[in-house]
Amino acid sequence: MSQQDLFKIETSDTVGRYSVASRDLKAGEIIFAETPFAYGPKSDTHCLCLGCHNPVDCTYLCSKCSWPVCSPECEVLAVHKDNECAVFSSSKVKFQAVEDPADVCLQYECITPLRVLLQKERDTKRWETEISKMEAHNEKRKSKPIWEFNQHNIVEYLRGPCKLDRFSEELIHTVCGILEINAFEARTPNCYMIRCLYPKLAIMSHNCISNIHHAVDCQGNGNLTDCLVTVRAATDIPKGGELYSSYTYSFWPTLVRREFLRESKFFECTCPRCSDKTELDTHLSSLKCQRCDNGVIVASDPLVDLCEWNCTHCEYKTHGGAIKKVFAAIQNEIDQVEYIGGHEGIQQREHIFRKYKSVLHPKHAYMTILRSALIQLYGKAEGYTLGELPDVVLERKIELCYQLLEVLDVIEPGMSRIRGITLYELHGPIMMHARHQYQYDAISKDDFKRRLRESINILKQAVEILKNEPVSQPEGQLGQMALAASEQLEENFDMLVETAY
Ligand SMILES: C[S@@+](CC[C@H](N)C(=O)[O-])C[C@H]1O[C@@H](n2cnc3c(N)ncnc32)[C@H](O)[C@@H]1O
Structure with missing residues (x-):
């Protein structure tokens, strides 16, 4: 069967054209590739x-x-x-x-x-x-x-x-x-944003949980046919299953995603994630109740923009307009630090994290956004390279990665770029932490070997995802680095164990 046949186009009164799988698709399988009409x-x-x-x-x-x-x-x-x-x-x-x-x-x-x-x-x-x-x-x-x-x-x-x-x-x-309505963002090799018009990719309907993954190979060579996009199944998709891309940033809370889609794409999203008060138990929109100890505040009807928000345990209620203002204020604080890296970037993000810890659910969208930035700063920023991190900070990085993966399991299932990056970020501190523990006699040689193996397996999972990213992009380069590192670790496993002590 040619790639052309892996999806077919159907139409409905609500979404217009949309695509469905012509046969069962496996996660990671290429569905099609196309050059942009223009960029x-x-x-x-x-x-x-x-x-x-x-x-x-x-x-x-x-x-x-x-x-x-x-x-x-x-x-x-x-x-x-x-x-x-x-x-x-x-x-x-x-x-x-x-x-x-x-x-x-x-x-x-x-x-x-x-x-x-x-x-x-x-x-x-x-x-x-x-x-x-x-x-x-x-x-x-x-x-x-x-x-x-x-x-x-x-x-x-x-x-x-x-x-x-x-x-x-x-x-x-x-x-x-x-x-x-239809253009997709892409990055030049120097990571500057441009827009590309891909006719087939644009047919996919929106869902706040996408089941496809697209990667743009933007070489910056100035050819009219530069920026080839490759579209893969992110998860297994059964024959007849709809192919969905996400038109929004998947970490945003429901209120923000739906407003963006209404204003810029002209439709009301009613996907399962938007329809669920708890965002499918991720609690990306939930706040902590300040009135009682164990309640969380969720929208009474998430598909109504300015509905009432209620505590799940006590009588407390507030208006959607107030929640919108809180979200806008926090988003603004996060935006202010977006380009701050290094020590300062870590401190500022940890400060925002602490400030809203008592207000937002631990898995709230803004805590998740902060986590995804922090996992990339711990281990890389000056003064915070992996070798410099004390155990408590290594533990913090490991915890942040696992918390992020838990959310990604729901909102970015399968072979998503962010999962590949998070797994890569996770393998290093696990290895480093295990080594320290072994050196302090806190764990046995066998335990050390087990944790080293766990770290290599996580790295291999990262390779499996990132190998699909073009090498013109940072994630593709990370994939290559990860592959070389996993091969070296495999080859030198015994020596690593013997020389660690
Ligand atoms: C990029 S186009 C998708 C292809 C489009 N359906 C077509 O026929 O060309 C985006 C538009 O499709 C419709 N659409 C996509 N996903 C939708 C959804 N989940 N619910 C309602 N409309 C949707 C909206 O009109 C939106 O502005």
């Missing part, structure tokens, strides 16, 4: 090179069109040369100098829609068969501020100064909608 800068981007999409300071401009690129090498990359460069050169539309290239630059808003429009002319067949069928939600978007914004920054800009009035206003708005 380019995200909306609200800072200034970036139109060839390789890395940030630029705008001092070097393309010798043909005078828009920012990094270098002469970048200006001849097909993704720029065969797209906007030709349009800007012939219409003499110049890039207007900006004060701070790191600020959001509205001049870039037109780039990716323009690349889609030009690709439509080059590949009419793919446009007709795959892209023109995509959902743009024009009627719903017309009443939103985004419509006026696009009219001014994209439609009038392309049809006016860029002399592209061969594209109708309606077509340009539709392309903008297609991108807003």
Whole structure:
């Protein structure tokens, strides 16, 4: 059976097109791979090179069109040369100098829609068969501020100064909608975000627990066919089972996920996770009751945005609006530290963790988000490398990893990237901790061997997941490192045991 046959497209009144498995699929199995119809800068981007999409300071401009690129090498990359460069050169539309290239630059808003429009002319067949069928939600978007914004920054800009009035206003708005509803984020090799339009991947309906996994091999080579996506089954999926991707960040609480989907994808999510007060016992939305000792506060009806929230044990109740404000305040605090690494990053996150420990359920989304950042800082940050960590901190890292895995079992089941990373982060402290314990005579040689074996097995599980990540991405490189480490550990197992004491 060819890969083409591993899923089929069906339609329903509620979701439109969606995909189902044509036969039983095994976790990790490739369902399909496809190149994007077009890719380019995200909306609200800072200034970036139109060839390789890395940030630029705008001092070097393309010798043909005078828009920012990094270098002469970048200006001849097909993704720029065969797209906007030709349009800007012939219409003499110049890039207007900006004060701070790191600020959001509205001049870039037109780039990716323009690349889609030009690709439509080059590949009419793919446009007709795959892209023109995509959902743009024009009627719903017309009443939103985004419509006026696009009219001014994209439609009038392309049809006016860029002399592209061969594209109708309606077509340009539709392309903008297609991108807003369907495009996926991808990372350049230097980890800068771009957006890609994948026709098959975009057919998958949303579910807050996805059963597929997609990995983008973005090489940053500027070819029109760069950014191949490979889509695999994350879990076993039975024949006829629907294929789901998740359009939101899976760690967000229900209220936040549903609001994001309502505002940006125009539907109300009613998936099993959203419908359940406890988020399938993960308690990612639950708060601790401040009135009684053992109650948790959960939404009375999670599918009603501003419903009442009640304690499971006492009479305490509060309004969804108040909960929304609490979540927004905590999210804001976490956002403030997002880019802080090292010692400071650890301290600040542990501070937020402690601050909300008595307010949020231990498994709450924001505690989970903090955990996932902390497991990557402990063991890597300066002064916190694995070899430097005392046993209590190694124990903390192990505990954080296991707590995270418990949540991932439910919300990111199967072979998800974050599970691979978490397993990788877990194997090191288990090994280091066991070694210390053995050296202090706290455990026997046999126990030490058992824990070493456990650590290697966890590392092998990480390899099994991360081997599917492209080496152009950090997770793919981590997968390679993990593979080399597991082979070495296996080979040198006896020596490690003998020399540990
Ligand atoms: C990326 S598209 C998915 C493909 C789309 N169904 C189509 O026919 O082209 C996203 C849109 O599909 C619909 N959709 C996807 N998942 C849904 C869900 N779980 N519930 C309701 N509508 C959904 C919404 O209209 C959403 O804006």
